[in-house]
Amino acid sequence: MNSQGSSSPAAPAGRRDVPMPLWLQGVVELGSVAVVSYLLVLLTVLMVWLADGFDTLGLTGGFVLSGHVWLLAHLTPLQVALDPGAGLPATTGTLNLVPLGLTLVPFALAWHAGRRLARACWEGQFWQPYLSGLAAYAAVGAAAALLFSTDEVAASPGAAAVFPLVPVALGGFVGAYRASRSLPGLIGVNAAAWVERTSQYSRWAGSYVWAVLRAGFVAAVAGVGAGAALLAAALLWNWNDVVGVYQRLGTGVPGDTALTGLQLGYLPNLAVYALAWATGAGFDLGSGTHSSPLGTDPGPVPMLPALAALPPADLPAWALVVVVLPVLAGVLAGWWFLREGENHLDDWMAIRLPARWITFPLSTLLTGLLVGAVAGVLVMLLSWLAHGSLGLGRLTDVGPDGPAVLLWFGAEVAVGAIVGCVVGPWLEHEPSFAPPRGAADEEAGTPVARREARRRRREEAAARRAMRSSGRRDPRPEAGRTDRPADDAPWASQERAVEASVPSRAAEAFDVDAVEASAASSEAGSPEPPER
Structure with missing residues (x-):
């Protein structure tokens, strides 16, 4: 989707390119979806008619049958009233068993139309061609119901104006979203900023x-x-x-x-x-x-x-x-x-x-x-x-x-x-009862990174437990206090040094000999761990 700050290339001297209004472009794009989808159905019916099929319908009947199939493929119910013939009684009912395979045709065409409309719009302007195109499609459906209705098969103009919008609206919106990759770019509302302000x-x-x-x-x-x-x-x-x-x-x-x-x-x-x-x-x-x-x-x-x-x-x-x-x-x-x-x-x-x-x-x-x-x-x-x-x-x-x-x-x-x-x-080669994740794991992105973060936390926790078991104490004078001392306190720098040394020696915490040697060195008063 285009950016507000971008500029279009200058037109050649002596020539003025007038861009098509967005509402008109939406009418053209979705109107072409209606025309192309009907032509595909008509081509199939005419091929059968030319091969001596549907010989009783004639050319005009082929056009009418194509319109009925087009309406049915767009989820529009048809009212059927057949006269008695060939020993069969008169039949009146509703034909609404939709051929979903044909419904995929306008959906796919609307998908590509939505992609083209998304590329032609600025941020937040997609609703203009989208709604105008859907209004034009509803008018085409109502006109098709009036044009192709016969005494035997008919469709309500109101239903023909509403039901065809379902596959076309869905296909157009999904195609536009796939092209822009940005829901705020389509609706003009930045939902990500609102999510960031939540807890x-x-x-x-x-x-x-x-x-x-x-x-x-x-x-x-x-x-x-x-x-x-x-x-x-x-x-x-x-x-x-x-x-x-x-x-x-x-x-x-x-x-x-x-x-x-x-x-x-x-x-x-x-x-x-x-x-x-x-x-x-x-x-x-x-x-x-x-x-x-x-x-x-x-x-x-x-x-x-x-x-x-x-x-x-x-x-x-x-x-x-x-x-x-x-x-x-x-x-x-x-x-x-x-x-x-x-x-x-x-x-x-x-x-x-x-x-x-x-x-x-x-x-x-x-x-x-x-x-x-x-x-x-x-x-x-x-x-x-x-x-x-x-x-x-x-x-x-x-x-x-x-x-x-x-x-x-x-x-x-x-x-x-x-x-x-x-x-x-x-x-996935990880335990089912893994400890819960934190905010850092959520920012890590991939499941592999989250598993690595959980492994590091387990090593750090084991290292802290090893330090406590080796006789090291909290360097603060009041270990039971819940408030944190000021940064300029004499024990603050010592505390930060102890915390900084934990992750780097996490691997040694799983070595029993290293833990016992560390305990012996702290009893002897040596500030450095023994060489391994």
Whole structure:
């Protein structure tokens, strides 16, 4: 993000470069996101139409279908009202099963648009193009709802103006933050200066909460990755059944292309379904059809090739082993949290109660529960996005139940995070019951530096204990006083000399012979330690 003190290069003589206003640049950038995302959908539909697919729609119908897909990809629900035909009754319902794979297209385009806007703004000016661009995008969505609405499929202009802002606003802000690397540069508020004025415990609390949030995000990402791997394994295992569905449909090359594109659009949804299945919560494929490792309620499913990879109704008992996948995601999150070195809840408990056999299990349990709660909430939001209705017949309830996924996945991640926090010290080659960290360790930065600082403190403490056991006394005349003597007191310089000599001889404190020799020399009155 540009700095206020920088100056732009001078324009050539006889030429005046008028910069584009920021609000207009935001309209152009985010407006291009809407246009490009629609053109990509339109190009796919036209390719299928040119290959004799969608022959009953015509060219105009292809444009309208592209608009409906564009609105659905932007989370906008569609109202479906089909006339009776081919022996089917009239159908009226809501189509809100969003293809999350297509939603990633405007998100990625908005990401790059946000990066360009962040580079064009001074500090604190990002809101001008950002808000103007979102207002323009809302207007485009409302216009698309009015333009592409038909008697069969229609969208509310109000919903089309609001729902598309979710992926675009999120992608634009995240892209701008990645470009500027400065949240104060985007919002114009220096939060770091406010944090510096807070107390040490407040900074510990903020660092701990931020580390817990990121650990929960790590668990959610790992869980979705595990669901995607499980989906890929199921497709490969049942590949013959998938191909058999293609052959029974007999739609030809154009139909197979359109069907494959539809399944690719819903591929992230299927990965979330696989994760929900692995947790034990399961998912629905219409009214009366539920699938989970605990039991499957069979029922008719759509003729979609990817659904041929569904698990059978009768599963063996070892199928419950899949719940290990969310637990492993929690173990990864707990290990990551330990490596981050921000377990200040354990530090605070260790300061308040020195009994580490109580504070360490308690802080680990609380941290695991918090990480599991964050991961459960994130996956529940994904489940809500992947859940929806096709508005046709029984297919009015497709996807996992959000609260059930929250409970199952959150509990499994919590167990895994506790295991990761307990096992992590052995993987990092440091003791689990390490002493609490101080402010100097927090400023050290890396976990390696913090471990080195803890080792130095243990050596210094051992050196002090060795000095006390060798007969050295506090040089002050009143050792029990709590107030510190003045710097010009006769014993002050002697005290500082003793304190300065402790770290340099910390290594000798672990040598029994060196300690005994030091005690003998102090009894003999020699001020210097013997040569080794």
